[in-house]
Amino acid sequence: MTQWQQPGDRLTLHQIRRWNTGVWILLGVLPTAVAVLDAPPGRKYWLLGLLALIALCHTVVLTRPRNPVLHPRAYLGVLALVLGAASYLLDGGAAFYIVSLPQFWLFTRAPRDAITLSGAAALFTVFGGTLGQGWSPQFLTGNAVFTVVAYAAGVGLGLWMHRFIGQSNERQEQLTAELAVTQEELAAAHQRQGAAEERERLAREIHDTLAQGFASIVVLAEAARSAADTHPARCAQQLTSIEQTARENFAEARVLVGSAPESGVAPGSLATTLRRTLDRFVQDTGLTVTAELPDLELDQRTRVALLRCTQESLANVRKHSGAGTVGVVLAGFPGGVELEITDDGRGFVVEESHGFGLDGMRRRMAELDGELSVTSSLGDGTRVLATLPVQPQDGS
Template identity: 60%
Template sequence: MQPPSERPQVRALRRWYVTGWVLLGLVPPGIAVWDHPEGTRSTTLALLSLLALCYPVTGTLPGDPRLRRTAFLGVLAAGTGAVSYLMGGAASLLIVSLPHFWIFAGSPRRAIVLSGAATAATVAGAAAQSAPDGQVLPGNSVAALIGYAAGVLFGLWMHRVVGQHDDRARLLAADLADAERRLAEAQRRQGAADERERLAREIHDTLAQGFASIVVLAEAARGGLRSDPGRSAQQLTSIEQTARENLAEARVLVGAADQGSVAPASVARTLRRTLDRFAEDTGLSVSAELPDVECDQTTRIALLRCTQESLANVRKHAAASTVGVVLERGPHGVELEITDDGRGFAVADSRGFGLDGMRRRLAELGGDLTVTSSPGDGTRILAMIPLKA
């Protein structure tokens, strides 16, 4: 049985036992010896004091703890035998002291041997004291032997119980470690999946939309090279500007640039610039109410991405003639409304990646996205993001 010093609850139980050992093991012989001659009384009290003073060496003192505990058990066995010799028997002191051997011996075999040595010393001391008178004290010796036998049986049983408890604790610790490992692996996989989803959303909202715009502008510029060279030159300029913006977005995605470079200006100016480019590239009529609402960088980027995705959907699917954009500070946060007079669609049947990406992006900021549309009635998109205090 291992010393329980590493277990707080057993350490507290051990303190209670030591208190009982002093009160029931050392104090009674000290009281009983007062009726003996002066020499016996003083020697016995000195031995009992020595046993009490030797106990602290089992604690946290320098040196090998196993050696210190073995030394204490040796002193305890010898001291019990000496007290038995002086008082004609010390069965009660021996019985109360037996748990020490099982606590500090380190193994059942050592506990049995050392407690057996203490029992033999106690019996021998009592026998030596009674030998001159020709009287043997069988009662005290028998009590010591019975106490030793009972202590061995109880100690072996406790060792088995504690061993089973330790085995269960090791199994539980192994299961816990395995669960923690599997949880960490699941979190790693989930983190990788979340990162892939984030990158897919960023690529869709930035690079893919930019490339789609470049393709549309390039087709228009090629078709108008002869009929409208000025318009084609303007479209080529837009292609160049869009390509540069895509390059900046790509650098942000790979971590080569600060995300603050995406939307460094105020949200109103950022959206105004995006709407002007959209109107220039598509020729659609765009009306906008864009007050300068104060918000943090993450909110500005989210509003910009929602605007870019909505305008891309208008360009590709709506067949609209006018687009309206309204930005305002609402009671619960900043609100962005984008409407068009296009062909509309059935919201319940929509499975587009863009709308889902906008919903997830806003949800990450505690906001939400409301899409209102029906075939032939245009589309209204309302994005709301709560502002930090």
């Protein structure tokens, strides 16, 4: 199969064959038929019959190329004989040969077959014209020369086209192979990126839930141990908090391993969940908390993000700030919602803080096209402001 007969190019080759058929009929068959109309009846009917035969064979090969009776090579052999006969009956058939020459390249599988069959057709054309006119100088300078020149030009052009198309197909195959490799590499990169993003998400979730819960359990356990002998009631309260925190951690662990539906924030109002979180914080730390928490109807992702932001901020207050008072304000505005958490603790230099918690909050906000602003300085407390672009509806 030639390079231009690859399965992906069959439609294009078929279109070229159809276009060539129209040219062949218009410039080859019809002019030859018209030219023989004034010939003696014997020659006229013979040539018209041969033209009808070769036109029928051409139609069969064009419409049924896999026909077992008339193979394309057999058709080209018949065409060569008809060209020789037409040259004999018309005393020369160079024009018909030239118009028919592309078929020897369009209906063959290899350049060698095209060269051989078109050469045989050229030989028959010259020989038929010689029989019709004899070895006259006019013939030798006319139809025979044009036939030989057309054959040589056809071989040169055909080989060049075959080489050009072969190189194009090789380049196409190379590009296809490179594309396949690139797609595989891209898929692998996406897979690695997805795995990295999933690891980062799990690390953030573990830090914001399990790690904070375990840290609370450690602090509460230390306080309960200290109060075991002197303040039994306080110790019992702290043990209750430890139990509750452990249960919450267990529930969060089930979410992380996929054995429970996503939890953390009950459907509906975020304010209820935040109040419960703040009550636990007051119970565990004894700090004073002021809160403004209107009921806002928000989507699940927004509620989870704001809850995690609150939990991380409260954990930082408990571990680092030394504050006595914490303020939490939730507010909705057209096109968004914001959560502000402030404390009157010792503060810190924001530029020098590179903790996982703050970075995790920033990334969580960025995933929802939101922003996290942290303002603090030594001795002046800390202000955390989370803003998300949502469309909340005020609840009643």
